[in-house]
Amino acid sequence: MANSIIWFRHDLRLADNPALLAAVEQGGPVVPVYTWSPEDEGEWPPGAASRWWLHYALAALDADLRKLGSRLIIRTGRTVETLVALVREAKATAVFWNHRYEPAAVQIAKDVENALRRQGLCVGEFHGNLLFDPRVTLNRQGGPFQVFTPYWKHCLSAPEPELPKPAPGRLSRPRQWPSSLSLDALRLLPTIKWAEGIAETWVPGERSASDRLTRFIEKALSDYSTGRDRPEKTGTSRLSPDLRWGHISPRQVWHAVKRSTRRQSPRVAKQAEGYLRQLGWREFAHHLLVHFPHTPEEPLRPMFARFPWNGSSEHLRAWQHARTGYPLVDAGMRELWHTGWMHNRVRMVVASFLVKHLLVPWQEGARWFWDTLVDGDLANNTLGWQWCAGCGADAAPYFRIFNPVLQGRKFDPDGGYVRRWVPEIAGLADKHLHEPWAAKATDLAECCIRLGRDYAEPIVDHAEARTRALKAYDRLRGRPDR
Ligand SMILES: Cc1cc2nc3c(=O)[nH]c(=O)nc-3n(C[C@H](O)[C@H](O)[C@H](O)COP(=O)(O)OP(=O)(O)OC[C@H]3O[C@@H](n4cnc5c(N)ncnc54)[C@H](O)[C@@H]3O)c2cc1C
Structure with a gap:
């Protein structure tokens, strides 16, 4: 047999992998191959965190094989x-x-x-991946x-x-490797x-992905609608790197979640529906990337190509290095740096x-995420950034500007998330934790x-920054300044 x-x-998985099954169905020996070809990834070769993940993912795949x-x-x-040469060496016919x-x-x-x-x-x-x-x-x-809504309804x-x-x-092996x-x-x-922090947080591979899914279904799915917005809790599945690298297929997730809700109350079924809807956003992101392949670099809404960005490189650096003086923003950026991952709610706030x-172009943020996320995914990252910048499909309107203090109070009400990642202000009372500059000098001194x-002073004043952003938006739309 050839x-x-x-x-x-x-x-990078053995289960529910249609290409692997097709190779097996040929009936002969199977040669599993991975080619590391960053120069073939165009403008988006894997970032540093992705390369870390890939190293251990390949080790896990080899062990499983x-x-x-x-x-x-x-x-x-x-x-x-590489593949043409390998085909010859392996005497492969398919x-x-x-x-x-x-x-x-x-x-x-x-x-x-x-x-x-x-x-x-x-x-x-x-x-096999959508x-x-x-x-x-x-x-x-x-x-x-x-x-999104009509898209998902249609799906x-x-x-x-x-x-x-x-x-x-089993996989039949060739006579000579x-x-x-x-x-x-x-x-x-x-x-x-x-x-080191990434290594403490993650174990890449098919087995861990499957364990993560099981844990999520057992412990968090039934409370997903509220748990998903609380960054200090494990209220979401944290399967994004596994889906990104294909350690688990979306079909496996879909059917495991559906199966788990059989014989459960309608309330739990509703939670599962909400969770599967998030998988729908992943599908939608890929749908957009396929049909608008220029969007990793350019806004989907062409008008935004003329947006009057004027953010400074110092502000970009302060954001990257978690020195904005806004605790929720800095906590998120530290979580990202330390673990290679950030909670979705916080991703929206920092973006x-x-x-x-800061009026820094969204592409700069997308690049930083790309380099530091273990789940860096061109489709999801592009959708996320264009959504936050207001220039993508079904995006948040530009004039809706998150207030990082209110977001902190709402989604981190006990301050557990900020205290974990910004320990230097952990001693502050809850009411001041998300705006330390509002605390009295005596409270700070205590x-x-x-x-x-x-801890950094705020690099911009929220009210002023908001006005500046709205003025920039007005200029984009050709309206007189407010
Ligand atoms: C600015 C920005 C950048 C982002 N960049 C990425 C990225 O590079 N890679 C990435 O996988 N996700 C990205 N996201 C989407 C989202 O933040 C992560 O997928 C999510 O935090 C993963 O956590 P989870 O697996 O616990 O999600 P869960 O809530 O458990 O959701 C399950 C799965 O659904 C998918 N999903 C959930 N939310 C979204 C969403 N908003 N858009 C697309 N898919 C979603 C993910 O595959 C996720 O694993 C980004 C979001 C924003 C706002």
């Missing part, structure tokens, strides 16, 4: 050349992979397909959706996503100590602060805090 190659991409009597072959170089939706990845897959077909190989591309294929999910006019009226398929029980690089040769891990309070020395 050998088949499974080319792993954003689908070995349990099935197989292993992972690792290569580096331009994808097309190559299978799952689709990715980022513009550069789509192009590479096309190039790979053409090159392999020219060599007479059988190739197969599968749809619930609904964005290429065929279209509105009544045959175009893409740009508003929910389609046949339910298929049941996930189990992992193969092609050579492989060691994982360390890819040099994915940072040389500085920065990733809004950057683009509206907690040994001098603003500007122990």
Whole structure:
């Protein structure tokens, strides 16, 4: 029997992996391959946190493959050349992979397909990383959706996503393995100590993803609608890196959540519906990226290309380094730096602060997130930033400007989140925690805090920043200044 190659991409799992199953169904030996090709990712090669994740994810995938009597072959170089050479070495007659939706990845897959077909190989591309294929999910006019609610309604009226398929029980190995690089040769891990906090927070891989899903269903799903907005709690699934890297498929999540609500009260079913709706936002983000592939760099609403940004590089640095003087913003930026992840509610607050309070272009924030998030995902990140900047599909209107103090009081009412990440002001009473500058000098002194020395003074005044942002918006719309 001839050998088949499974080319792993954003689908680092064995269960519910259509490309892997197709390779197995060929009946012969299977050669699992990962090619590290950052130069083929266009403007968006994986950031530092993603590279950290990838290192351990590949190690986990290799270990899982070995349990099935197989292993992972690792290569580096331009994808097309690497795969063509490998096909020859492995004497393979077929190559299978799952689709990715980022513009550069789509192009590479096309190039790979053409090159392999020219060599007479059988190739197969599968749809395994989304619930609904964005290429065929279209509105009544045959175009893409740009508003979430009708989009999701349309998806929910389609046949339910298929049941996930189990992992193969064994993989037949080739008579001789092609050579492989060691994982360390890819040099994915940072040389500085920065990733220690990430390592304390996450264990990448299929097994951990499945455990995370089980824990979420058992402990948090039934209270999702309130828990999801409380950053100090584990009220959400924290599956975003697992979905990003494909350690778990959205179909697995979808059906596990649905299954868990059988024989449960309508209230729990409603919570599950709310959770699956979040998966819907992930679907919508990919839908938008497929149909508007320029949006990682440019606003979906062209008018915003003329937005009069005038934020300074000092302000951008203060935001990146959690020195804005706004505790909720700084707490979020520290959570991100320390763990490679940030709670969704806080992502919205810090993003809004950057683009509206500081008037720094959203693309700068998107780049920082891309480098520091372990779940950095081109579709979700683009949607998130354009939503916050008011220039994307179904976005928050620009004139709705989050007040970081009120957001803190509402979503971190006991201050647990801020106290964890900004311990230097932990001693302040709850009423002052989200605006330390409003505390009396004696209250600050009692907690040994001098603003500007122990914790930053606010880099902008909220009311002034709000007025400035609204004026900039007026200028964009050609209206006289307020
Ligand atoms: C400015 C900004 C940037 C973002 N960048 C990214 C990113 O790079 N990668 C990323 O995966 N998410 C991004 N998000 C979306 C969201 O913040 C994360 O997916 C979420 O925090 C993940 O936490 P969770 O897995 O516990 O979510 P849960 O609440 O448990 O949701 C389950 C899953 O649904 C998806 N999801 C949830 N919320 C959203 C959303 N708003 N948009 C798209 N998908 C969503 C995620 O895949 C998530 O894992 C961004 C949001 C904002 C506001």
